[in-house]
Amino acid sequence: MxxxxxxxxxxxxxxxxxxxxxxxxxxxxxxxxxxxxxxxxxxxxxxxxxxxxxxxxxxxxxxxxxxxxxxxxxxxxxxxxxSGEDWRRMSAAWRDDLDHRIAQLTALRDQLGSCIGCGCLSMEDCPLRNPADRLGKDASGARLIAQDS
Incomplete structure (x- = not known):
């Protein structure tokens, strides 16, 4: 032995x-x-x-x-x-967070083609995502993605 x-x-x-x-x-x-x-x-x-x-x-x-x-x-x-039971409890608690992040990434992936795909590549005046730079008037930074989720 x-x-x-x-x-x-x-x-x-x-x-x-x-x-x-x-x-x-x-x-x-x-x-x-x-x-x-x-x-x-x-x-x-x-x-x-x-x-x-x-x-x-x-x-x-x-x-x-x-x-x-x-x-x-x-x-x-x-x-x-x-233990296996410990893992089931931990993974169940993390599942909702993972589902939320998956949904955010899926939405981001789905927006990539329609937004940047237009060819304008304008961060200030995108007619689809930021017409007349309305977001720039409120504050600086990338806030739109967080608002969509």
Missing amino acids: QNIPAMLSVGEVARRSGVAVSTLHFYEAKGLISAERSGGNQRRFRRGVLRRVAVIKVAQRTGIPLGEIKAALDMLPADRPV
């Missing part, structure tokens, strides 16, 4: 998770994961950190901000790995 270590070094976590050591240090500094210190002051991680790192990576790929990931992980006990 193979001897499975109770604690993993930062290098072992990096190798097994596919995340750079510097990224693990960053996650630790941000409070997303935690390590204990050995007698020689080396980081040692509980095996459950591998599941936490997997959750962080998947959530980041979907565009969830690190602050929201941390808030979700903070709701879980630190002494056990993330």
Whole structure:
């Protein structure tokens, strides 16, 4: 029978998770994961950190901000790995945000061809999106996209 270590070094976590050591240090500094210190002051991680790192990576790929990931992980006990039920709860909470961002991106994609496609490329006086530069009279900046969503 193979001897499975109770604690993993930062290098072992990096190798097994596919995340750079510097990224693990960053996650630790941000409070997303935690390590204990050995007698020689080396980081040692509980095996459950591998599941936490997997959750962080998947959530980041979907565009969830690190602050929201941390808030979700903070709701879980630190002494056990993330369970399937934990993941279902977290992902359900993030689903509405993802659906909203998908809708915003779809609307933006659908507007690109009709607006810039006219060929005028005018930021001040687009007859479709900003006739007579009415937006410029109110304030500066790109506000129209946020108003449409």
